[in-house]
Amino acid sequence: MAERYLEGANVNELAAEFRCARQTVSLRLKAHGVDLRRQPATPEEIAQVVELYGSGLSLVGVSEQTRFSPKSVLNYLRTEGVQLRDTHGRDR
Numbered sequence: 001m002a003e004r005y006l007e008g009a010n011v012n013e014l015a016a017e018f019r020c021a022r023q024t025v026s027l028r029l030k031a032h033g034v035d036l037r038r039q040p041a042t043p044e045e046i047a048q049v050v051e052l053y054g055s056g057l058s059l060v061g062v063s064e065q066t067r068f069s070p071k072s073v074l075n076y077l078r079t080e081g082v083q084l085r086d087t088h089g090r091d092r
Contacts, residue, residue: 001025002032011060013035041076049076056089 001014011029015022029036041049045066052062059070059077068076077084086092 002029002034005029005034041072046076046080049073050080050082053077053082058089 001018003043004014004017005011005025009017010052011025014025019027045068049062049066049068052065053059053073057065059073062068062073063070066073072089073085
């Protein structure tokens with residue numbers, strides 16, 4: 001299971017393949033020391049996202065310097081109540 005995950009299979013695919021719950025796959029992978037992809041951001045990571053965006057980087061720019069997609073960056077910024085800029089970098 002761990003080998004398949006490390007090759008690129010996701011948790012849902014493994015759950016179907018091994019006929020078990022998604023949570024079971026996650027628990028077994030973690031028990032074998034596998035770092036799971038798409039883990040929620042830590043408070044420190046969210047603070048970094050806010051700081052990078054505040055420095056003038058775009059959503060894509062922040063994404064390139066973190067492990068999060070531009071959409072996740074946007075969601076974290078909204079959750080933190082950050083004033084977003086338009087596509088030209090101007091405050092909205």
